[in-house]
Amino acid sequence: MIRRIGKILAALALTAASTVIGVTATAGAAHADGCYTWGRTLSEGMSGEDVRQLQIRVSGYPGYGAVLGLDGAYGPATKAAVTRFQQAYGLAADGIAGPNTFNKIYALQDDDCTPINFSYAELNRCNSDWSGGAVSASTAKFNARVTMWKLQAMRHALGDQSIVVTSGFRSYACNSAVGGSSTSRHLYGDAADLAAGPHSLCRLAQQARNHGFNEILGPGYPGHDDHTHVADKSYRTWSAPSCGI
Ligand SMILES: [Zn+2]
Secondary structure: OHHHHHHHHHHHHHHHHHHHHOOOOEOOOOOOOOOOOOOEOEOOOOEOHHHHHHHHHOOOOOOOOOOOOOOOEOOHHHHHHHHHHHHHOOOOOOOOEOHHHHHHHHHHEOOOOOEOOOOHHHHOOOOOOOOOOOOOHHHHHHHHHHHHHHHHHHHHHOOOOOOOEEEOOOOHHHHHHOOOOOOOHHHHOOOEEEOOOOOOHHHHHHHHOOOOOOEEEOOOOOOOOOOEEEEOOOOOEEEOHHHOO
């Protein structure tokens, strides 16, 4: 509740600042969001850590088959992703991240910076400290967070019905125990195995193509008739033959 009030005050501060100044909003930072508070309106051509924080939150809106770079540079791809995010939530879709866009993001994120419908615990059923994988614990945890933002975008696109993650990060030990590939993206923390629920495995695999997942493996691919696997990767690997992928 206190967090919500803080968000509302931060929103009012941002709105007031943008009203007075017109184009460039500066935030009253006295009431910060529990995770992260933006202090200026962001648009194409700008750069910085605040841009990178924005890119993480809109990484699920890169467009079909694309992956948004998290480089802190607000280029055309970032503008397009912000525009898609705005469209998805009925905001004015100008590709400029101002108070309305940030307020929607604040409403979608928990204080630990995960999106509201996914959690670190859900993305790591292996251990408590994210250690023992192919990357450092902090990198694995960060990768999982980005994956959750992609899943949040996908969840919204599918009508805000639940998406259940049955396996996320795995240490080498956890990966071996379940017979995972020695090069599995689960070792990097960015993979998520999705169960059928409100949506079929094929529906999940098909929709995932729009949300920044370079690796999609589902029904018809060996070992994937009982889940749909989505992950990040440096090149595209999509295979779900039973789903037309
Ligand atoms: Zn998997």
